[in-house]
Amino acid sequence: MEKAETNFSVQKVKHLADLARIEFSEQELDELTSELNVISDAINKVQEVANDDVERTTHPFALENVFRKDAVGETLEQKSALAAAPKQKDGMFLVPQILAED
Amino acid sequence: MATEPKNYVDYETALKHFDVVFGIEVHIELSTKTKLFCSAPNAFGAEPNTLISPVSLGLPGALPVLNEKAVEYAIKLGLALNAKINKKSYFARKNYYYPDLTKNYQTSQSDEPTIGEGHLDLQISDTEMFRIDIERAHLEEDAGKNTHVGGAEGRIFGAQYSLVDYNRAGVPLIEIVTKPVFGAGENAPEIIAKYVRELRDIARTLEISDARMERGNVRADINISLSPKGSGKLGIRSETKNVNSFRSIEAAAHYEIIRHASILLEGETVTQETRHWHEATSSTTSGREKSNADDYRYFPEPNLVPVVISDEWIDQIRAEMPELPAHKRARLTKEWGFSPKDMQDVLNADALALVEMTVTHGTSAHNAKKWWLGELSRIAKEASLSLTDLAITPENVAEIQKLIDDGKVNDKIARKIITDVIAGKGTVAEIVANENLEIVSDDSALKKFVQEALAEQPDVAEKLRNGNMQPIGVIIGIVMKKSQGKADAKKVREIILAEK
Numbered sequence: 001m002e003k004a005e006t007n008f009s010v011q012k013v014k015h016l017a018d019l020a021r022i023e024f025s026e027q028e029l030d031e032l033t034s035e036l037n038v039i040s041d042a043i044n045k046v047q048e049v050a051n052d053d054v055e056r057t058t059h060p061f062a063l064e065n066v067f068r069k070d071a072v073g074e075t076l077e078q079k080s081a082l083a084a085a086p087k088q089k090d091g092m093f094l095v096p097q098i099l100a101e102d
Numbered sequence: 103m104a105t106e107p108k109n110y111v112d113y114e115t116a117l118k119h120f121d122v123v124f125g126i127e128v129h130i131e132l133s134t135k136t137k138l139f140c141s142a143p144n145a146f147g148a149e150p151n152t153l154i155s156p157v158s159l160g161l162p163g164a165l166p167v168l169n170e171k172a173v174e175y176a177i178k179l180g181l182a183l184n185a186k187i188n189k190k191s192y193f194a195r196k197n198y199y200y201p202d203l204t205k206n207y208q209t210s211q212s213d214e215p216t217i218g219e220g221h222l223d224l225q226i227s228d229t230e231m232f233r234i235d236i237e238r239a240h241l242e243e244d245a246g247k248n249t250h251v252g253g254a255e256g257r258i259f260g261a262q263y264s265l266v267d268y269n270r271a272g273v274p275l276i277e278i279v280t281k282p283v284f285g286a287g288e289n290a291p292e293i294i295a296k297y298v299r300e301l302r303d304i305a306r307t308l309e310i311s312d313a314r315m316e317r318g319n320v321r322a323d324i325n326i327s328l329s330p331k332g333s334g335k336l337g338i339r340s341e342t343k344n345v346n347s348f349r350s351i352e353a354a355a356h357y358e359i360i361r362h363a364s365i366l367l368e369g370e371t372v373t374q375e376t377r378h379w380h381e382a383t384s385s386t387t388s389g390r391e392k393s394n395a396d397d398y399r400y401f402p403e404p405n406l407v408p409v410v411i412s413d414e415w416i417d418q419i420r421a422e423m424p425e426l427p428a429h430k431r432a433r434l435t436k437e438w439g440f441s442p443k444d445m446q447d448v449l450n451a452d453a454l455a456l457v458e459m460t461v462t463h464g465t466s467a468h469n470a471k472k473w474w475l476g477e478l479s480r481i482a483k484e485a486s487l488s489l490t491d492l493a494i495t496p497e498n499v500a501e502i503q504k505l506i507d508d509g510k511v512n513d514k515i516a517r518k519i520i521t522d523v524i525a526g527k528g529t530v531a532e533i534v535a536n537e538n539l540e541i542v543s544d545d546s547a548l549k550k551f552v553q554e555a556l557a558e559q560p561d562v563a564e565k566l567r568n569g570n571m572q573p574i575g576v577i578i579g580i581v582m583k584k585s586q587g588k589a590d591a592k593k594v595r596e597i598i599l600a601e602k
Contacts, residue, residue, distance in 0.1 A: 015397075016399070019197070019397055019399065020197075021199060056402075058192060058402035058403075058404065058408070059404060059407050059408075061407070063407040064190075064407050064408045064409070064410045065407070065408075065409060065410050066167060066168065066406075066407050067167070067168055067169070067170035067173070068136075068141065068167040068168060068169055068170065069170060069171075070134050070135050070136050070169050070170065070171035070172075071135065071136065071141060072135055072136055072141055072142075072143050073136070073140075073141030073142070073155070074141070074155070075142050075143065075152065075153060075154060075155055076151075076154050076155060076156070076159070077152070078149065078150070078151045078152050081151045081152075081154055081159060081268075082151060089265055090150070090265065091149060091150040091151055091152075091267075092150045092151060092249070092265035092266055092267050093151070093201070093265065093266040093268075094263055094264075094265055094266075095201040095263065095264050095265075095266055096263060096264075097261055097262060097263055097264070098200070098201060098248070098250070098261070098264050
């Protein structure tokens with residue numbers, strides 16, 4: 001089993017926060033860092049007893065193959081799709097200039 | 103580190119010093135009726151933001167449900183690629199921010215994709231095959247479409263704002279990733295294009311995608327790196343994105359090999375980055391650096407449960423698999439009595455399906471090839487259309503050829519009928535009837551024209567009577583004119599010989 005990330009550093013948490021576009025104060029970063037370390041320690045504790053014969057669980061319910069038939073259903077009208085858009089133009093969402101490509 | 107060399111070496115020099123290693127990622131848009139995780143229609147060309155549901159917009163609380171058909175299509179493709187179909191696969195979130203992505207993550211697959219390792223063998227000459235090893239193929243959703251406004255030629259740089267249409271958001275994609283490919287040598291660009299073409303053909307044959315390059319149904323990202331000849335070391339790669347014609351794929355790979363070699367020979371290091379292909383200049387330009395930007399923080403998608411594929415499901419799909427393109431090409435080459443070159447010409451013209459259907463409607467393969475690669479290719483090229491977009495069907499072509507075979511029209515009239523069909527002047531039968539195009543095969547009418555022509559040209563008539571057949575063309579020409587081009591020249595000749 002893969003170990004969870006241990007020893008979150010403040011830098012690492014800041015990097016993750018930047019990737020998630022979330023701004024934190026230094027105090028918040030410190031708090032989050034110690035909380036994340038507690039969580040990862042707990043996860044690793046569980047990993048110690050979970051041998052390779054325990055299958056990974058990504059879902060609380062033991063479900064598989066929940067499928068939908070390939071049949072067209074209802075769609076939103078353009079007007080309602082755009083209803084909450086701060087800005088729109090020609091039936092599209094207008095977003096600010098994008099700086100980096102892909 | 104350098105993105106552009108000071109001077110460019112030629113291709114031969116590049117190949118003399120370096121081994122080419124490449125990897126290809128191909129995205130194929132599936133032609134399911136609905137999207138991957140919701141029942142909004144999967145269609146092209148609709149009004150913006152009309153083919154969407156709360157799921158494709160990523161509205162809070164909207165939950166994805168997997169389209170069973172998309173999984174079936176993935177299995178089909180997996181079988182065609184001789185690949186391992188994973189018994190259990192999972193979806194994952196690939197996190198990044200971009201306006202065409204409503205949820206700020208793309209639902210994709212990470213370390214346990216539906217399709218595992220496989221391979222595809224490409225015929226690179228009459229006798230040689232080249233194997234491309236496939237690492238994996240995974241299901242994922244497509245993003246929406248950004249239109250950048252205000253910048254030069256719709257490019258992102260200098261744009262004032264962007265407009266987003268989410269009709270494409272959530273359309274099912276399969277991404278097929280190769281392992282690094284070694285040993286292609288100077289043929290690397292050609293092999294890369296051939297590989298993408300083969301995937302396109304397979305997707306069409308399996309009917310899992312419309313696979314139209316010009317609509318972006320098939321998009322290729324090409325990774326190129328060079329290593330010093332014989333060193334076996336992997337160099338630093340560049341990734342040229344979204345090149346969407348076979349010709350451009352080949353040209354982009356060719357360009358990148360030269361660019362890498364030129365930088366390396368100047369003693370510089372290649373920058374690891376994405377590159378953008380420009381059709382107009384046949385070159386690539388720097389995109390963004392890739393070094394640490396690819397921190398996608400994949401994690402399992404909690405709203406989707408595992409996909410479990412039973413042997414029965416696989417067997418059922420296997421039993422319904424159509425004949426694959428490579429097998430079909432070999433079979434048709436033989437059945438049609440084609441040389442490998444004949445077949446290659448047909449393939450290069452993207453005309454195999456058209457020729458095949460024309461043959462199905464009763465035309466000989468040789469004649470079908472002649473029309474599609476000759477007159478029809480010429481017309482298509484003039485109109486900047488692809489052959490399939492011409493307003494003429496293989497059935498029409500077969501009808502026209504039958505008129506020739508039955509001696510009802512000559513080659514010249516046949517061409518006129520083709521032009522008229524494409525111009526929308528009616529069906530083949532209507533055009534022939536309305537314009538009175540059928541060949542004049544009425545002997546008495548032709549006989550009359552021949553007699554008139556001989557009378558008009560007494561000198562020529564005299565020569566013919568004395569056994570000098572050289573000027574016979576003059577009489578044939580006059581008869582053709584009198585019949586408004588509708589006479590069968592062979593028949594006219596016979597009548598002249600009888601009447602002289």
